Amino acid sequence: MTKRKRMVLVFGVLVLGAAIALGAYFWLRPVGVSSTLTLYGNVDIREVDAAFNDTGRVAKLLVQEGDVVHKGELIALMDDKRFSDELDAANAQAAQQKQVLVALQAGSRPEQIAQAKARMDALEVVYKNDKANYERYATLAPTGAATLQKRDDAQAAFLNAEQNYMAAKQAYELAVKGPRAEDIAAAQASYDGAVANAKLAQQKLDDTKLYAPVDGIIESRVQEPGDMVSPATPIYTIARTDPLWVRAYVPESELGRIKLGMAADITTDSYPDKVYPGWVGYLSPTAEFTPKNVETPDLRAQLVYQLRVYTCASENELRLGMPATVKIDLTQQQKDQQVNRGANECGGGDATGN
Known part of the structure; x- marks a missing residue:
């Protein structure tokens, strides 16, 4: 083996040893904790299903998928004819009950009191006259100056006139006093009930308008105009942006x-x-x-x-x-x-x- 070959071999062994040592160092060294x-x-995101608060037919949809909506914005309409008629009827009933209550609270009119008094006074005159006739016949009948029939007829007329007078007197007194507190309270309760029904009818009419419950983006339009829907039927699905x-x-x-x-x-x-x-x-x-x-x-x-x-x-x-x-x-x-x-x-x- 030549000197040159020996040097190359030694150099290769040294490189290989260095590579093995370096690999062992990186393999065996402790790994630090990443920061x-x-x-x-x-x-x-959160999604919200927007639906009407009553049952009816969808009349109009005002937004489409992808539209940005804000809380309180009108987004759909329901056919409101039935609810509008109910409101008109409820308002009319409330107005009628109010007039009844006002009449009772106002009491008897002066003309009614005057009429009742005039009738009482007229019947009082008849009563006194029939009473005098009866007393006269009652005195003459025992002496034979008047028949018993005359006395009995006079007595019947007197008793009838007395009853008519007493009835007219009570009617006059009632006219002066006016309606009873119980009647006014009953009329007040009827009126309050009619007003509550009118408010409920108004709320039902308001519920034919659908407003966006939150800020967001229309993710899907679930229904179409003409569909029958209920509170359990979503009209839109709104994706909340926050x-x-x-x-x-x-x-x-x-x-x-x-x-x-x-x-x-x-x-x-x-x-x-x-x-x-x-x-x-x-x-x-x-x-x-x-x-x-x-x-x-x-x-x-x-x-x-x-x-x-x-x-x-x-x-x-x-x-x-x-x-x-x-x-x-x-x-x-x-x-x-x-x-x-x-x-x-x-x-x-x-x-x-x-």
Whole structure:
């Protein structure tokens, strides 16, 4: 073997030994704990089903899929003819009961009192005259100056006139006193009931208008004009734009390093150069098996904890189900005010997004 070949052989052995030593160093050295936790999940939102509060036929739908709506915005109409007629009837009944109540509260009119008094006075004259006739015949009959028949006729006329006078007197006294308190109370109750029925009819008419219950985006238009619907029939499904979060899963080994309120960065494949600021708003108190759509088959049997990273700076770019990457700096200082970080950034609300 020549000198040159021996040198090449020695050099090769040295290189091989160095490579083996370097590989052993990197293989056997202690692995440091990463300061950043990277999680993979999907964008999640809450959905609201908007429905009429009564049964009827859809008359008009005012928004379409993809439209942005705000809480209180009119989005659909129901045929209101039946409810409008019910309201008219209820208002008429309330008006009638009100007039009855007003009449009783006002009492007897002066003309009624005067009429009752005039009748009483007239019957009093008849009563006194018939009484005098009866007393005269009652005196003459025993002496034979008048027949017993005359006396009996005079007595009957007197008793009849007395009854008529007493009735007229009581009618006059009632006219002066006016209606009884019990009658007024009964009329008041009837009127109150009629007013309540009118308010209920008005509410039913108002319920023929459907207003957006929350801010959001129309995700689906479930019904069409002409469909019969009920309170259990959704008209639209609205995707809420706030709160919005990324649902990810944390293994038990990393759970102790995450605290509520910690800041997080969210990225997506759709906007790879854009980072959405967020915060940890929810950590599940119970473990579950890793969802099949998140991890590889060999990790599906592991127990993990659901985590939600909320954000309010999505600019309508984060969509339901979109894959997202979450990075959390585990070296950040945990402060009490960080729990409300989300509420401050979003202009109020709950850091948990509830």
